[in-house]
Amino acid sequence: MNDAAVRIGRRVLVTGMAGSGKSTFSRSLAARTGLPAIHLDLHFWRPGWVAPSEREWRDQQSGLLAGDAWIADGNYHETLDLRLERADTIVFLDLPARVCLWGVLRRRWRYRGGQHADGVHDRITWSFLTYIVRFRRRTGPAVRWCIAEHGGHAVLVEITSRRQVRHWLAQLHRAGSPSSGGMAKES
Numbered sequence: 001m002n003d004a005a006v007r008i009g010r011r012v013l014v015t016g017m018a019g020s021g022k023s024t025f026s027r028s029l030a031a032r033t034g035l036p037a038i039h040l041d042l043h044f045w046r047p048g049w050v051a052p053s054e055r056e057w058r059d060q061q062s063g064l065l066a067g068d069a070w071i072a073d074g075n076y077h078e079t080l081d082l083r084l085e086r087a088d089t090i091v092f093l094d095l096p097a098r099v100c101l102w103g104v105l106r107r108r109w110r111y112r113g114g115q116h117a118d119g120v121h122d123r124i125t126w127s128f129l130t131y132i133v134r135f136r137r138r139t140g141p142a143v144r145w146c147i148a149e150h151g152g153h154a155v156l157v158e159i160t161s162r163r164q165v166r167h168w169l170a171q172l173h174r175a176g177s178p179s180s181g182g183m184a185k186e187s
Contacts (some may be wrong), residue, residue, distance in 0.1 A: 008155070008156060012035065012071040012089045012186070013084060013087035015074070016075075016093030017097070017100045017135040018100060018131065019099075019101060020095045020103065021162070022093060025041065025093065026073040030093075032092075033071075035070060036067075036070055036071070036106050037070075038065075040061070040072060040076060043064060044076065057079055058079055065086045077142065084150035088153075089157065090154050092143070094140065095161065097132055099162065104128075
């Protein structure tokens with residue numbers, strides 16, 4: 001990241017490891033820009049932690065992303081291509097595993113039992129924790145490939161620390177909002 005003014009578009013994808021702060025980042029970004037936030041976790045899970053079929057999930061996301069302005073946060077790598085193709089800005093929160101593990105544990109403590117402020121519950125299992133620890137080595141390369149394959153047209157912002165998150169959001173606040181036209185392009 002550099003100190004140039006930040007530019008974001010009107011369709012922002014926020015992705016990254018579990019516990020990286022995607023929802024918190026999206027809420028902050030929405031507050032600064034006025035863009036509506038779409039928290040994919042709220043739309044994915046059915047009662048009883050039942051997942052939709054891939055076709056149902058793709059169709060539902062297509063509807064959610066049909067608008068001209070949004071901030072969509074979440075992972076769901078099997079449908080990442082849908083979001084990448086519509087996004088004009090991609091924010092990849094690529095924080096270290098220890099930071100993300102702490103984020104998950106802190107969220108679990110804060111919301112007493114893992115419920116996010118937006119109503120979604122964490123299911124902390126051994127496989128979930130293992131996924132976090134192995135994300136950069138196993139899942140990260142696939143995410144980067146998918147970004148290159150389906151999101152090459154978009155501005156990519158990679159953030160690797162909480163300090164960079166704060167800096168980027170503060171820089172965005174100084175630059176203005178997408179509707180004000182006061183933003184320069186991120187390089």
